[in-house]
Amino acid sequence: MAISFSGTYSQAFNTIAETGTNNTWTNNNTIPGWYLFRQPAPGTAITAYNADNGGSNTGSFYSYGPTNNSERALGGLGTGGTYFGSPTSAAVAGWIAFGATNTTGNTINSLTVNFDGEQWRNGGNTTAQSMVLEYGFGTSFTTVPTWTAPGTIFNWTSPIATSTAAAVNGNSEGRVANVGGTLSSLNWANNDTLWFRWIENNDTGNDHGLAIDNFSLSTSGGATAGVTITQSGGSTNVAEGGATDTYTIALNTQPTQDVTITINFGTQLSTDVTTLTFTSANWNVAQIVTVTAVDDAVVEGTHTGTITHSATSTDNNYNNITVPSVTANITDNDMATIKIHAIQGNATNQTSGGSPVRDDISPLSGQTVTIEGIVTADFQLAVNDTANNNGVRQLRGFFIQEETADQDADPTTSEGIFVFTGDDFLATIWM
Secondary structure, three states, X not given: OOEEEOOEEEEOOOOOOOOOOOEEOOOOXXXXXXXXXXXXXXXXXXXXXXXXXXXXXXXXXXXXXOOOOOOOEEEEEOOOOHHHOOOOOOEEEEEEEEEEEEOOOOOEOOEXXXXXXXXXXXXXXXOOOEEOEEEEEOOOHHHOOOOEOOOHHHOEEOOOOOOOOEEOOOOOOOEEEEEEEEEOOOOXXXXXXXXXXXXXXXXXXXXXXXXXXXXXXXXXXXXXXXXEEEEHHHOEEEEOOOOOXXXXXXXXXXXXXXXXXXXXXXXXXXXXXXXXXXXXXOOOOOEEEEEEEOOOOOOOOOEEEEEEEEEEEOOOOOOOOOOOOEEEEEEOOOOOEOOHXXXXXXXXXXXXXXXXXXXXXXXXXXXXXXXXXXXXXXXXXXXXXXXXXXXXXXXXXXXXXXXXXXXXXXXXXOOEEEEEOOOOOOXXXXX
């Protein structure tokens, strides 16, 4: 297990023990994401550590810092004793490790790593001693197949090396500040786990007490491969048979090879393009996608459609990279048909002052409805109406009868309705 890395991380180690020996240590629990292991490789978990100000020469991993002070650093003092599994002189005794899983959604190609090196004990050895940083990828610390040493700027060396053994103030004269730099060409894929380990050696002669503090990790040291989608106005809104909308796509970094973005618009939407190609020349030029709603005959009301995207490239930083989706709000232009008998409704028998009355107001009064039926009589024209005679109008409307299959069996409802057209005697009827 490891912590989730979304772009930045820092650790000052100020939650570990201030005093005591044989304090319980649990990997990925005492400090989430942090581990202690002893040799031999690939590593055996350490379950205890001491807290000290640099006065002890006992071989152990340590919470280093001033006594009874919460300002701590995580370190170790290597020996050939049983705590580290009895390593030979000048051999690896153990490792301080950190694991992080990339959850940014993108491949991280460049990463800034910084920390302070702190010496808390001078072992009485006139030879300076170093901590070396290595990194690798794997599902767990013990399954990392290859460890890489990124270079000397990620290592640090004890500043105090005299023949007199004594505690050193790691916050002042024992401090080597701002160790690290930028790791390039990482190709840290989304959901993969990156591991760091600082090597604690059983150095020749007496060991110095070395620690790390103020660790930070960020993607700010270099641009991260990714795809940016920008919706016009912050959202995408379209209408069946009406308004369209647009969004743009661009890459975050210059690719080494062409990148093809495939657009998958589903059944509710369509787009004017189905693929976009970005090259090393146009990678940061936003390309426009126009979205149109599918004008179907289904009554759906206001609904949504989702456009997904996929990326392919021979540039590993962009091949199969996660691309955001776009959700469009769709306004429907279809209306549900209403049965004619529902317009009148079932008139309810009521009483007023003990006398029965009928409520003949339609339950759909004031609403616009769509009906389907058979025109049985037309009274739109005037008697003897001819051009320019302004004859007397009849009922100025027409009757529609519900189709037999759609009629109900309720005698209190009506299966016919008169549609009043008024002076608009040339009414439009959809057949």
